[in-house]
Amino acid sequence: MSQSKGTPLRSDAQRNRERILAVALVELTRCAETPLSLIAKAAGVGQGTFYRNFPNREALVLEIYRHEMHQVAESATVLLADHSPDRALREWMDRLAGFAMAKAGLADALRLATSAPGSGRAKPGHAPLTAAADLLLRAAEAAGTIRPGVSAEDFLLAIAGLWQLGTAGEREAQATRLLDLVMDGLRAGAAGG
DSSP: OOOOTTOOOOHHHHHHHHHHHHHHHHHHHHOTTOOHHHHHHHHTOOHHHHHHHOSSHHHHHHHHHHHHHHHHHHHHHHHHHHSOHHHHHHHHHHHHHHHHHHHHHHHHHHHHHHHSTTOOOOOOOSHHHHHHHHHHHHHHHHTTSSOTTOOHHHHHHHTGGGGGOOSSTTHHHHHHHHHHHHHHHHHTTOTTO
């Protein structure tokens, strides 16, 4: 029996779903054409469990993207509770970089999922990331640790280079340099600086 929308999954079903997503992220990043049966086996679930959660490759790929994006977005609140606003913003930028690099590895699978004939599927919007960025920016602005008036949209445009980083071993170092540069720019003209 399939789960109706809005009904919470049992804890074991939720663990299965999360395991499938974690394995699929790794496997599909390696190869967009990884057989779904291999993903199910590596996740330790049967075919029935797999297809109850994800009826096809497109549904799986889009859910990986959505799931990863929401995890990054939701981490903003936790970071703000544990760190100063500017530190929370910078750490969140690192999490966003990790998401961008994982998405780069999934690009082929995502492209196939959204362009499959008759799929009618579109890549999920980035509203959760925009809202998280705005939350962090407003907190850092209120604390006087970044310049006033930076919009979430401008911030995301400023770090858009994350999505252009190659897959070579140097990308983590490039991401750190890019994000440090953006953070230095945000601090320039800050009330507290």
